[in-house]
Every structure is written in structure tokens, then in C-alpha cells.
Amino acid sequence: MKEDAPAGPDEGADLRACLGWGGTHLRDAGVDDPRREARLLMAHILGTDLAGLLARAQIDNFGRDAFAAAVRRRAAREPMAHITGRAGFWSLDLETSPATLIPRADSETLIEALLACRPDRAQVRSVLDLGTGTGCLLLAALSEYRAAWGVGVDIAPDAARLAARNARRAGLDDRCAMLAGDWAASIRGVFDVVFSNPPYIPQGDLAGLMPDVRDYEPARALDGGADGLDAYRALIDALPLLLAHDGVAVFEIGIGQERSMPALAERSGLEIVDIRADLVGIPRAVVMRHRQG
Template identity: 85%
Template structure:
């Protein structure tokens, strides 16, 4: 159905009518769960939550205009997090921007794995996050390990600035530093925990990504080279000098890459001690440490 066949409701229309229009517009654009997304967009425009919509009957002129604009942006497959400017991750609400990948629930698998391998909340004192993006992994870890401090590194200065704002938002700016740099090139010292969610999409698969990702998220954070493993080769090579003797590294991986990681780890004197699946059953996190003799 073309947009002009979906007439925008009149000014006198109530919220239910507007939500019906928004849901139909998003359904037409093949957006998953269009009714819920229409409600989320309306809640954002009205500055409330989903429950707060029940207390409203109609919108003001400016609210109607804002809702129409938001629905049209989402119908063009712009990510919800770019429209609202925020995304939830672990226990945090983070600012988002087109400068970084959007924090996703699948990445929470890395935090769950870390908590299982480092259950003593006082033992972890230092955390490094390579390719920190919005800062989600580092900040979630610091929120769980109250004695730890951390460093996040991203090659994009805008991403490092965003991560720093999120550290302030989470009240963790005193225990974190966000740097613009090329992976670990400017980092010295060892860390109890090393995270990374590097680019891992094979170049040949980029064109087939969902338009929400392909057209709106930064290619440099997606493109993993011909086989998707370029960043892992570099990172596993750097890990022996970054990871404490009894530390753990937790990396996010793409589909099928759990089969390649053991070889890369062995070449650098590391070993894979676990591979964790996300809620969809896809192997998502590899846990590494120095190889035991």
C-alpha cells in the first residue's frame, strides 16, 4: 500500500485512531511488531511510557506533527533507537547516535558470561573495551563490579564522545575513560577483563543485511573483511600483552565464527574456555584466557 492510500487522520482524531494509522503505516513498511512500535513512537513523542498513553485522549498540533514525522522515519527503516535517541542495555539507558552500533540485547550475553566466570565482584579491578561504541559493555561491567575502573577505546572520536556522555549518564565517569584510538595501539598495561564487539560481518554479506542496519549503522563497525575475521586476527594477537595472567577476555562473534576462534586463540597462546549462545540460540560470546601449560 502506498503512503497516499493511508490518509493521515484529521486533527480531531483520538489517540486510538492515530495509533491505528501508525501501526498500518509501519506494517506496510514491513516493520516487525508494527502496533507496538507505533505505541513506542507515540510514547516518545508525548514524553511518557506505554502506560501513560492510557491517560491521554488526544494530541496537540505539535505532538501530531511529531508523531507523523517519527512514523515516517521508522517506515523508512530508520532504527527506533536513532529516532528516540536512546536504547536500553543491561540495567542502563544509554544515549545512541549514528556514530556507533546500537546496543543490542544479544550483546548482554557477554556480560552474563563475565559474571559467571568472575563471580567475585571485588576481584575484577580493571576492564578494557576495544571498539567500545556507545560504551555499553564497559559501563554494564562497571555497574556490576563496583571496585573496578575501565577504559573504552573507539577509532571514531564521535563514538568515544558518546561513550563518555553515557558514562556521565550512568554516574560512572569517575571510574572510566573513553579514548579515540586504533584498537589497542595506544594502550599499555594489563587488565583483568578485556571486551570487544568488533566488526564481524563478511564483506560479501553486507548488502544482505536488514535495511535498518545496512542503511543506518556505521559500515566501519560492521565490515569484518573478506571472511569477517580481520579484527579477531589483530585482537587475539594483541591480547597476550593486555590480559592479566588470570584474566578473561570476552568477545562477541558472528554466526559460524565459533569454529574459527580456537585456531586464532591458539596462535596467540590463548584458549577458548567457553562459547555462549544468545537468547536465539546463536553462539554469540567466546570466553578466552591465557593457555594453561
């Protein structure tokens, strides 16, 4: 039998034995933290959480087969969020799909940056999210700024539909609209906040990405052109017509791209007011506004 299609747990194996089998095969496939990932997959199959697994000892044949299939998918480096169909972001539980990037903790830095520069929750009344994907940034912002409304735009209709479902899932669909479109081409008006997590991986670096990302997430959401800055040039050029007088733009950036942002902002009459690092110290969120004075 091929190594990438391991036999399942022994018939009649209990839950603990199944988890041991799953952890071993995920470890052999090079998956980080394989024991935890095996438990997460088992919790998904059983419709419980990690704490709930402690109360379980047995699993039926259907559960064993479903768990084995999930382990095989993860061992092939399919992302966990594609297998479970969900991911957590900020305080939200979001539906995911191969149509969009998977929300990541790194991107929560953008919400932290916005809260730091706009601590008054009444100060933000309108939010635009360009390249919204799952809707994670827009919906997280709306969950914090309760008087705000928002618009999310994604070039992929499947992504816009997914974001709309997540808005309903979060109980925020009465305060936002999700649209399919090319960046801000169809948007009129100004916003207190403009978010974007655009494609920023230089083309030459795409082949070196982890297989979980390279082989399963949409290339259009990763490929930032020759230097990784193509989307930023288009977006920052559009910001002067999108930002309210005292508005802020909060963009995610890749490794080393903080060095390019000041010049891009300056040429559009903007200035950088903050660059915030993620939990491992990598500059991740850049905050821009209209140049003062």
C-alpha cells in the same frame, strides 16, 4: 502521494486514532510488531512510557505532526533508537547516535558470560573495551563490578564522545575514561577483562543485511573483511600483552564464527574457556584466557 510519505492522521484525531494510523503505515512498510512500535514512538513524542499512554486520550496538533514525522522515519526503516536517541542495555539507559552500533540484547550475553566466569565481584578491578561504541559493555560491567575502573576505546571520535556522555549519564564517569584510538595501539598495561564487539560481518553479506542495519549503522562497525575475521586476527594477536595473568577476554562473535576461534586463540598462546549462546541459541560470546600449563 508517495507510499513512503503517507499523509498524517486526520486533523483532530485522538490518540487512539493516531496509533491506529501509525500501526497501519508501519505494517505496510514491513516493520515487525508495528502496533508496538507505533506505541513506542507515541510514548517518545509525549515524553511518557507505554504504561503512561493508557492514561492519555487526546493529542494536540503539534503532537500529531511530530508522531507522523516519526512514523515516516521508521517506515523508511530508520532504527527506532535513532529516532528516540536512546536504547536500553542491561540496566542502563543509553544515548545513541548514527556514530555507533545500536546496543542489542544479543550483546548482553557477553556480560552474562563474564558474570559466569567471574562471579566474585572483587575479582575484577580493571576492564578494557575495544571498539566501545556507546560504551554499553564497559558501563554494564562497571555497574556489576563496583570496585573496577575501565577504559573504552573507539576509532571514531564521535563515538568516544558519545560513550563519555553515557558514562556521565550512568554516574560512572569517575571510574572510566573513553578514548579515541585504533584498537589498543595507544594502550599500555594489563587488564582483568578485555571486551570487544568488533566488526564481524563478511563483506559479501553486507548487502543482505536488514535495511535498518545496512542503511543506517556505520559500515566500519559492520565490515569484518572477506571472511568476517579481520578484526579478530588483530585483536587476538594483541591480547597476550593486554590480559593480566588470570585475566579473561570476552568477545562477541557472529553466526558460525565459534568454529574459527580456537585456532585464532591458540596461535596467540590463548585458550577458549567458554562459548555462550544468546537467547535464540546462537553462539554469541567467546571467553579466552592465557593458555594454562
